[in-house]
Amino acid sequence: MMPTFTAISIVSGFIRLLGCAAVIFGLQTSGVADDWPQWLGPNRDGVWRESGILDRFPEGGPPVVWRQPIRAGYSGPAVADERLYVLDRNAATDEDGNPIANKDGIPGTERVLCLDTKDGATLWEHEYDSTYKISYPSGPRTTPVVDGDRVYTLGAVGELICFDNQTGDIQWSRNFLQDYCKKPPVWGWAAHPLIDGDRLITLVGGVKTGVVAFDKRTGDEVWRALHAKEIGYAPPVIYEAAGRRQLIVWHDVAVNGLDPETGERLWSVPFPAGTPQRPSAPIGTPKLMGDLLFVSSFYDGALALQLTDDKPGATLAWKSNKAKDPFHGQAVNVMMMTPALKDGCIYAVSGLGQFRCLDADTGEVLWRDYAPLDGKRANFATCFLIEHEDRFFIFNDRGELILARLTRGGYDEIDRVQLLEATQFVRGRDVVWSHPAFADRSMFARNDKEIIRVDLSAQAGNP
Numbered sequence: 001m002m003p004t005f006t007a008i009s010i011v012s013g014f015i016r017l018l019g020c021a022a023v024i025f026g027l028q029t030s031g032v033a034d035d036w037p038q039w040l041g042p043n044r045d046g047v048w049r050e051s052g053i054l055d056r057f058p059e060g061g062p063p064v065v066w067r068q069p070i071r072a073g074y075s076g077p078a079v080a081d082e083r084l085y086v087l088d089r090n091a092a093t094d095e096d097g098n099p100i101a102n103k104d105g106i107p108g109t110e111r112v113l114c115l116d117t118k119d120g121a122t123l124w125e126h127e128y129d130s131t132y133k134i135s136y137p138s139g140p141r142t143t144p145v146v147d148g149d150r151v152y153t154l155g156a157v158g159e160l161i162c163f164d165n166q167t168g169d170i171q172w173s174r175n176f177l178q179d180y181c182k183k184p185p186v187w188g189w190a191a192h193p194l195i196d197g198d199r200l201i202t203l204v205g206g207v208k209t210g211v212v213a214f215d216k217r218t219g220d221e222v223w224r225a226l227h228a229k230e231i232g233y234a235p236p237v238i239y240e241a242a243g244r245r246q247l248i249v250w251h252d253v254a255v256n257g258l259d260p261e262t263g264e265r266l267w268s269v270p271f272p273a274g275t276p277q278r279p280s281a282p283i284g285t286p287k288l289m290g291d292l293l294f295v296s297s298f299y300d301g302a303l304a305l306q307l308t309d310d311k312p313g314a315t316l317a318w319k320s321n322k323a324k325d326p327f328h329g330q331a332v333n334v335m336m337m338t339p340a341l342k343d344g345c346i347y348a349v350s351g352l353g354q355f356r357c358l359d360a361d362t363g364e365v366l367w368r369d370y371a372p373l374d375g376k377r378a379n380f381a382t383c384f385l386i387e388h389e390d391r392f393f394i395f396n397d398r399g400e401l402i403l404a405r406l407t408r409g410g411y412d413e414i415d416r417v418q419l420l421e422a423t424q425f426v427r428g429r430d431v432v433w434s435h436p437a438f439a440d441r442s443m444f445a446r447n448d449k450e451i452i453r454v455d456l457s458a459q460a461g462n463p
Contacts, residue, residue: 054461073139124168272300353381
């Protein structure tokens with residue numbers, strides 16, 4: 001007998017179908033979230049643009065979704081398409097667990113890890129020999145960069161590798177020590193690579209190879225530019241000024257504007273000078289607000305340039321005097337962190353852990369506060385600043401995550417929670433010197449023992 005269909009059964013079935021479709025659609029839309037595929041996020045600007053993020057931490061702190069063991073390193077994670085990529089290191093040790101060193105350096109391996117962001121499970125890994133002859137030899141420095149079906153990594157002693165990001169198969173690789181330089185920078189290669197169109201742009205160092213662009217699909221060299229005896233560590237970044245895109249490269253002796261397609265130098269402003277006794281330490285990413293470009297060095301102070309609007313170029317807006325004592329310099333002497341520029345202000349941490357707000361037009365210090373870090377003077381103290389809507393997420397080098405509002409009027413802390421143990425002892429204190437990623441309404445962060453995912457969604461803030 002054929003089944004009998006009534007109008008009621010048809011309507012009810014249609015309603016159920018709509019309900020299922022709504023559920024499926026809801027799952028799809030609620031699951032949409034931003035990635036963090038490179039240093040400083042999708043736009044390389046240190047701004048987290050996801051919505052649905054908590055306003056305060058719940059009692060006991062935001063939930064840790066998972067924890068996974070990891071080896072030592074400074075490399076921060078990149079997150080894309082529910083996969084996390086990060087580098088670490090395993091140094092060779094003797095029977096007592098002490099690192100082994102010989103005339104060639106400290107033997108060991110570097111490793112590239114790909115983890116599932118849902119549960120932290122390892123999807124693939126690649127490990128290779130890597131002997132260190134650099135200062136601060138704990139591990140790799142750079143954040144991987146994900147582009148389409150590829151992920152690119154740069155190790156501390158110049159191993160540049162392109163992987164298929166699904167399988168971990170190597171597509172091509174370059175070795176800076178073999179191809180370009182006789183020795184690494186003092187503190188290893190630390191400038192995060194940059195994807196621009198079909199090019200992978202990296203700071204390399206050497207005669208006319210300060211910056212090298214590679215074909216991102218093949219690894220072939222596209223162009224080379226600048227001479228840099230000690231290339232430095234500040235990541236390259238692209239901004240638009242005077243009606244054209246400009247690649248900003250801050251190396252050991254100058255801030256430069258280049259054509260990103262050809263490497264042609266458009267302009268150059270000397271800073272800092274450096275000395276034979278102490279190489280300069282350009283580290284923080286050059287930041288732009290309007291037409292004001294800002295950089296700061298621990299040993300050489302701060303520099304603000306005004307990018308010209310009629311043709312590519314830069315003029316001096318202001319400069320702080322080079323301090324005989326960098327711990328008490330004018331403006332702000334940044335060691336490692338990347339400043340944040342917003343609403344006419346510059347927010348940055350001085351080399352001794354004092355958080356400062358500067359007037360961007362003049363360099364005048366508007367306020368000082370030790371609260372975001374140790375609460376007192378601390379040698380080379382640093383933090384990672386991420387802007388989100390009207391506040392900032394501040395991950396300090398004690399492993400604490402802070403929610404705060406930063407304005408011209410002062411520092412207004414909303415909440416604070418300890419999330420990671422400070423596992424590395426340097427400069428008289430225990431620190432975490434690795435930068436987190438903010439994606440999927442979560443923070444992904446690591447120390448020298450573990451990597452974690454922390455739920456920062458609005459639901460986590462209101463359990």
